Amino acid sequence: MSIKDMLCNTVCPVDNARAKHVRRKEARPGELLDAALDLFVAKGFAATRAEEVAAKAGVSKGTLFLYFKSKEELFEAVVRETIGNQINQGLAEVESFDGETIDMLKFAMFAWWERVGNTKASGISKLVMSEASNFPELANFYQDNVVKPGRLLIRAILQRGVDRGEFRTLNMDYAVYSVIAPLIFLTMWKHSLGACSVEAQLDPKDYIDSQADIIVNGVLAYSPSLSHLNLNSI
Amino acid sequence: MSIKDMLCNTVCPVDNARAKHVRRKEARPGELLDAALDLFVAKGFAATRAEEVAAKAGVSKGTLFLYFKSKEELFEAVVRETIGNQINQGLAEVESFDGETIDMLKFAMFAWWERVGNTKASGISKLVMSEASNFPELANFYQDNVVKPGRLLIRAILQRGVDRGEFRTLNMDYAVYSVIAPLIFLTMWKHSLGACSVEAQLDPKDYIDSQADIIVNGVLAYSPSLSHLNLNSI
Amino acid sequence: MSIKDMLCNTVCPVDNARAKHVRRKEARPGELLDAALDLFVAKGFAATRAEEVAAKAGVSKGTLFLYFKSKEELFEAVVRETIGNQINQGLAEVESFDGETIDMLKFAMFAWWERVGNTKASGISKLVMSEASNFPELANFYQDNVVKPGRLLIRAILQRGVDRGEFRTLNMDYAVYSVIAPLIFLTMWKHSLGACSVEAQLDPKDYIDSQADIIVNGVLAYSPSLSHLNLNSI
Amino acid sequence: MSIKDMLCNTVCPVDNARAKHVRRKEARPGELLDAALDLFVAKGFAATRAEEVAAKAGVSKGTLFLYFKSKEELFEAVVRETIGNQINQGLAEVESFDGETIDMLKFAMFAWWERVGNTKASGISKLVMSEASNFPELANFYQDNVVKPGRLLIRAILQRGVDRGEFRTLNMDYAVYSVIAPLIFLTMWKHSLGACSVEAQLDPKDYIDSQADIIVNGVLAYSPSLSHLNLNSI
DNA sequence: CATGAATGAGCTTTCATTCAT
DNA sequence: GATGAATGAAAGCTCATTCAT
Numbered sequence: 001m002s003i004k005d006m007l008c009n010t011v012c013p014v015d016n017a018r019a020k021h022v023r024r025k026e027a028r029p030g031e032l033l034d035a036a037l038d039l040f041v042a043k044g045f046a047a048t049r050a051e052e053v054a055a056k057a058g059v060s061k062g063t064l065f066l067y068f069k070s071k072e073e074l075f076e077a078v079v080r081e082t083i084g085n086q087i088n089q090g091l092a093e094v095e096s097f098d099g100e101t102i103d104m105l106k107f108a109m110f111a112w113w114e115r116v117g118n119t120k121a122s123g124i125s126k127l128v129m130s131e132a133s134n135f136p137e138l139a140n141f142y143q144d145n146v147v148k149p150g151r152l153l154i155r156a157i158l159q160r161g162v163d164r165g166e167f168r169t170l171n172m173d174y175a176v177y178s179v180i181a182p183l184i185f186l187t188m189w190k191h192s193l194g195a196c197s198v199e200a201q202l203d204p205k206d207y208i209d210s211q212a213d214i215i216v217n218g219v220l221a222y223s224p225s226l227s228h229l230n231l232n233s234i
Numbered sequence: 235m236s237i238k239d240m241l242c243n244t245v246c247p248v249d250n251a252r253a254k255h256v257r258r259k260e261a262r263p264g265e266l267l268d269a270a271l272d273l274f275v276a277k278g279f280a281a282t283r284a285e286e287v288a289a290k291a292g293v294s295k296g297t298l299f300l301y302f303k304s305k306e307e308l309f310e311a312v313v314r315e316t317i318g319n320q321i322n323q324g325l326a327e328v329e330s331f332d333g334e335t336i337d338m339l340k341f342a343m344f345a346w347w348e349r350v351g352n353t354k355a356s357g358i359s360k361l362v363m364s365e366a367s368n369f370p371e372l373a374n375f376y377q378d379n380v381v382k383p384g385r386l387l388i389r390a391i392l393q394r395g396v397d398r399g400e401f402r403t404l405n406m407d408y409a410v411y412s413v414i415a416p417l418i419f420l421t422m423w424k425h426s427l428g429a430c431s432v433e434a435q436l437d438p439k440d441y442i443d444s445q446a447d448i449i450v451n452g453v454l455a456y457s458p459s460l461s462h463l464n465l466n467s468i
Numbered sequence: 469m470s471i472k473d474m475l476c477n478t479v480c481p482v483d484n485a486r487a488k489h490v491r492r493k494e495a496r497p498g499e500l501l502d503a504a505l506d507l508f509v510a511k512g513f514a515a516t517r518a519e520e521v522a523a524k525a526g527v528s529k530g531t532l533f534l535y536f537k538s539k540e541e542l543f544e545a546v547v548r549e550t551i552g553n554q555i556n557q558g559l560a561e562v563e564s565f566d567g568e569t570i571d572m573l574k575f576a577m578f579a580w581w582e583r584v585g586n587t588k589a590s591g592i593s594k595l596v597m598s599e600a601s602n603f604p605e606l607a608n609f610y611q612d613n614v615v616k617p618g619r620l621l622i623r624a625i626l627q628r629g630v631d632r633g634e635f636r637t638l639n640m641d642y643a644v645y646s647v648i649a650p651l652i653f654l655t656m657w658k659h660s661l662g663a664c665s666v667e668a669q670l671d672p673k674d675y676i677d678s679q680a681d682i683i684v685n686g687v688l689a690y691s692p693s694l695s696h697l698n699l700n701s702i
Numbered sequence: 703m704s705i706k707d708m709l710c711n712t713v714c715p716v717d718n719a720r721a722k723h724v725r726r727k728e729a730r731p732g733e734l735l736d737a738a739l740d741l742f743v744a745k746g747f748a749a750t751r752a753e754e755v756a757a758k759a760g761v762s763k764g765t766l767f768l769y770f771k772s773k774e775e776l777f778e779a780v781v782r783e784t785i786g787n788q789i790n791q792g793l794a795e796v797e798s799f800d801g802e803t804i805d806m807l808k809f810a811m812f813a814w815w816e817r818v819g820n821t822k823a824s825g826i827s828k829l830v831m832s833e834a835s836n837f838p839e840l841a842n843f844y845q846d847n848v849v850k851p852g853r854l855l856i857r858a859i860l861q862r863g864v865d866r867g868e869f870r871t872l873n874m875d876y877a878v879y880s881v882i883a884p885l886i887f888l889t890m891w892k893h894s895l896g897a898c899s900v901e902a903q904l905d906p907k908d909y910i911d912s913q914a915d916i917i918v919n920g921v922l923a924y925s926p927s928l929s930h931l932n933l934n935s936i
Numbered sequence: 937c938a939t940g941a942a943t944g945a946g947c948t949t950t951c952a953t954t955c956a957t
Numbered sequence: 958g959a960t961g962a963a964t965g966a967a968a969g970c971t972c973a974t975t976c977a978t
Contacts, residue, residue: 042367046280050952060960062954071952130364132426133276139430147427147434174436174444181419181445182411188422192366193381196373200381202411210408211415218452262941284969294943299970510835514748518973528939530975539973598832600894601744607898615895615902642904642912645884649913653883656890660834661849664841668849670879678876679883686920752948762964767949943975954964 029067031057034120036078041123041191045075045131072135079128079138082121087149090115094153101161102220106212108157109183113208117187125184126191154179161219168221178218182211263301265291268354270312275357275425279309279365306369313362313372316355321383324349328387335395336454340446342391343417347442351421359418360425388413395453402455412452416445497535499525502588504546509591509659513543513599540603547596547606550589555617558583562621569629570688574680576625577651581676585655593652594659622647626687635687646686650679731769733759736822738780743825743893747777747833774837781830781840784823789851792817796855803863804922808914810859811885815910819889827886828893856881860921869921880920884913 035056039048050071054064068074090111097104116122124142132139154176161167186207193200269290273282284305288298302308324345331338350356358376366373388410395401420441427434503524507516518539522532536542558579565572584590592610600607622644629635654675661668737758741750752773756766770776792813799806818824826844834841856878863869888909895902 044278044280044364044368046278047368049950061952062960063958065953066959126363129360129422129426130278132430134278134281136430139427143427143431143434170448171440171444174441175448177416177419177436177441178445178448182415185411185415185419188363192363193373193377196366196370197377200377202408206405207408207411210405211412214404214409214412214452215448216452217454218448218450220451283967295969296943296971297941300941300943303970305969512746512748512832512836514746515836517971529973530939531937533974534938594831597828597890597894598746600898602746602749604898607895611895611899611902638916639908639912642909643916645887645904645909646913646916649884649887650879653879653887656831660831661841661845664834664838665845668845670876674873675876675879678873679880682872682877682880682917682920684920685922686916686918688919751946763948764950764964764966765962768962771949773948939976939978941975941977943973945971945973947971948969950966950968952964952966954962955960956962957960 029057029059029063032059032064032067032074033078033081036074037082037120037123037127040075040078041127042195045071045127045134050074075131075135076138076141079124080141082124083142083145084121085145086116086121087146087153091149091153094157101157101164101166102216104160105157105179105216108153109179109208109212112183113204117183117190117204122187123191125187129188150180151176158219166221167219170219175219178215182215183208263291263293263297266293266298266301266308267312267315270308271316271354271357271361274309274312275361276429279305279361279368284308309365309369310372313358314375316358317376317379318355319379320350320355321380321387325387328391335391335398335400336450338394339391339413339450342387343413343442343446346417347438351417351424351438356421357425359421363422384414385410392453399455401453404453409453412449416449417442497525497527497531500527500532500535500542501546501549504542505550505588505591505595508543508546509595510663513539513595513602518542543599543603544606544609547592548609550592551610551613552589553613554584554589555614555621559617559621562625569625569632569634570684572628573625573647573684576621577647577676577680580651581672585651585658585672590655591659593655597656618648619644629687638687643687646683650683651676731759731761731765734761734766734769734776735780735783738776739784739822739825739829742777742780743829744897747773747829747836752776777833777837778840781826782843784826785844785847786823787847788818788823789848789855793855796859803859803866803868804918806862807859807881807918810855811881811910811914814885815906819885819892819906824889825893827889831890852882853878863921872921877921880917884917885910 032053036048036053039053039056042048050064051061053074054061057064064074068077090108093111094104094108097107124146128139128142132142155172158167158170158172158175158179162169186202186204189200189202190204194202266287270282270287273287273290276282284298285295287308288295291298298308302311324342327345328338328342331341358380362373362376366376389406392401392404392406392409392413396403420436420438423434423436424438428436500521504516504521507521507524510516518532519529521542522529525532532542536545558576561579562572562576565575592614596607596610600610623640626635626638626640626643626647630637654670654672657668657670658672662670734755738750738755741755741758744750752766753763755776756763759766766776770779792810795813796806796810799809826848830841830844834844857874860869860872860874860877860881864871888904888906891902891904892906896904
């Protein structure tokens with residue numbers, strides 16, 4: 001079963017019925033979503049005023065409500081539109097990867113950075129986490145469209161490593177977070193403390209490099225057992 | 235230099251001059267801080283109404299403002315009071331640890347869970363990250379009193395491992411995040427998506443167990459080089 | 469009919485029934501009235517907080533309400549107590565005056581300054597005028613106890629001048645204000661604009677001197693007619 | 703030097719830079735200023751609720767804050783706008799007056815009544831005096847734009863009388879108040895005690911007539927000296 | 937008597953949302 | 958479609974007043 005097959009069941013493709021309607025909405029007010037994303041990420045949902053969003057998008061306050069019934073709907077649209085199918089996009093690249101799983105994993109992590117982490121969309125993680133309890137449906141949407149597919153993608157990679165004897169046996173349900181946690185942490189950091197003091201900033205490349213290095217070594221076959229053999233004596 | 239020594243410069247002890255005066259005020263309205271912490275973590279600063287906090291603490295709206303000049307001051311007090319000197323407390327335990335650094339690291343991670351992660355205080359991470367850009371001073375306070383000391387604590391442990399030949403050479407500035415990121419991620423998860431759907435919940439023990447296992451193996455000496463030796467052929 | 473006789477009908481002597489009760493209240497909380505007078509005059513009724521008054525009087529907030537049922541009652545007490553029987557006091561002095569009415573009038577004006585204008589009680593005019601429409605009963609009280617008697621006192625003096633042929637015939641109902649207006653104006657000025665900028669301050673003695681001089685000359689018998697006779701030719 | 707020349711330095715003309723922008727805003731909400739003036743004069747600043755002002759102006763609470771950042775700003779706008787250049791307007795009329803200074807002075811006093819005293823603007827005196835210590839800047843503004851020019855205007859008239867030999871030598875710094883005090887007293891009376899009881903009301907014409915008569919006679923040349931000559935003996 | 941912590945009605949101010957133009 | 962003036966519900970905060978100590 002290809003990785004794509006593993007994912008296609010879970011990923012609920014964006015509702016096609018609404019697609020056309022949504023498409024028209026995005027024609028002009030795509031700028032509204034952009035503006036809203038920025039402001040929501042930076043200030044939070046409640047602290048962002050509808051008028052600010054409109055102003056940043058270069059339209060009037062009234063226009064915003066022409067395209068979005070309410071501030072909440074705007075928020076949901078921001079999340080839904082921004083999330084898009086990030087995972088699916090990255091999927092193809094990962095799937096077509098040919099080579100050792102170690103490199104595949106590293107590749108996936110850096111690809112994520114290029115595709116998502118280094119994008120405006122990166123703020124979504126922070127946004128969703130911050131507002132999850134105020135927008136439960138949205139949290140579920142995020143669960144279904146980002147978390148689950150992402151988890152499966154990582155899991156598929158790790159499983160590939162195990163299947164090919166490269167990686168040792170892992171508790172898959174939790175091992176995936178060894179990849180996910182550092183990446184999500186990075187985006188949240190970038191949009192919170194990292195944005196406040198210069199000293200708190202992290203260099204993304206070095207950061208991912210370090211994390212990938214440790215994770216990869218941490219899942220390699222035999223390394224744990226070897227450590228018990230006291231390799232120093234070799 | 236002991237680990238404690240490494241930390242004592244950065245950790246700014248709570249101002250003792252005001253402590254007594256403040257202490258009396260907080261005798262009763264400590265409940266206000268408790269209530270506020272819960273609500274701020276769950277709903278965010280802006281979405282939490284002052285009256286809710288008061289009600290949850292069992293007092294009237296007016297009483298809240300008797301003890302905190304404004305909602306913002308309440309927020310800051312929540313963060314400052316809750317943070318306390320978590321790190322310092324954990325410090326003693328870690329410092330007195332005698333044994334292999336592998337176990338020390340695992341111990342530290344679990345200890346953190348008991349001391350902080352499994353506490354009401356755990357929501358602070360989420361809170362600070364969510365509101366950092368709206369409360370820059372608070373972000374800096376968190377930096378100085380939690381992030382920096384925590385980073386130094388982890389760094390000290392890792393360095394111990396390296397010094398004793400247990401761990402391989404690491405890019406310390408980033409390696410520390412291999413320990414920090416999964417833990418912070420856990421608390422944020424717990425207070426956001428994890429609180430929404432049952433399926434998204436993580437078992438903390440298993441989670442930390444898995445993370446610790448992979449990290450520890452990822453930093454062990456010789457494992458990386460061994461991987462290049464293609465151990466499969468042995 | 470003596471001047472005293474002219475007044476005794478209008479001046480309602482302070483209610484003797486309540487006197488004893490009031491007396492006890494004044495024992496300690498006289499300081500409350502003092503403090504309240506100052507603050508009410510300076511900031512107005514609404515802008516003065518009960519706690520401020522208490523603090524200035526050196527007692528606790530609760531004590532204030534021990535002596536005055538409400539802030540309004542405090543206000544009314546301030547006015548009633550402060551007004552006292554200023555006019556009556558001045559009355560005796562004026563009545564026993566023996567000499568030309570010109571000097572009597574001047575004497576009355578300066579006496580008022582010593583007895584009232586230069587006293588804490590002087591703020592009452594400003595206070596009553598500022599708050600009259602919010603405290604109609606008090607306005608009437610002031611009418612009956614200050615305005616009317618004062619008007620009669622002045623009228624009596626002027627009438628004396630007319631009767632003795634010193635003053636020309638005057639429209640008494642309005643002529644009295646030639647004496648009253650400048651004096652009331654002085655106190656209001658002193659407690660409003662005069663308290664703000666140094667340059668706006670008036671020297672009371674010089675001010676009254678000038679006013680009295682012009683008024684006195686303005687009411688003298690023959691002077692108007694004489695002026696038409698072109699006295700320059702004499 | 704013409705009277706106008708004497709004044710032009712002190713009267714600061716309303717800022718023309720902002721005028722146009724402000725003007726548009728006030729096109730409609732001029733009614734807000736009208737409503738606010740009435741209420742502030744009647745009840746004082748603190749006792750007037752923003753909602754009352756809005757209601758009286760026929761708009762909603764929110765609309766008021768659309769045009770005035772705060773209740774205080776509304777208050778200041780009321781004073782500044784209402785004051786306008788009352789004095790300057792009256793100036794032209796007085797300046798072009800040709801005839802005896804006695805009549806000029808009387809004319810000025812009655813003109814003031816028509817132009818200001820009998821207008822909504824008349825409440826400003828009471829308002830400013832009542833709230834001066836709470837709004838020091840405003841008090842200064844009033845000083846500069848009303849008090850000083852008014853004083854100079856009166857002084858100019860009196861000086862004209864002296865220069866032409868109609869009036870005797872006067873202590874000008876205080877003599878001006880013989881004109882000002884009765885007029886200001888009249889407006890304050892009208893908006894405080896005069897508004898409470900019918901019996902306390904003054905007929906403005908008669909009042910001014912009487913005041914003017916006495917003042918004018920009080921400043922005529924030779925009358926003071928004559929009084930020392932003991933004219934009774936003639 | 938005196939205190940001051942606690943209350944809650946009431947006020948200022950904000951801001952999402954509407955709608956006439 | 959687009960605007961932005963107008964709305965009014967809702968939230969933060971104040972302060973006169975009460976009452977247990």
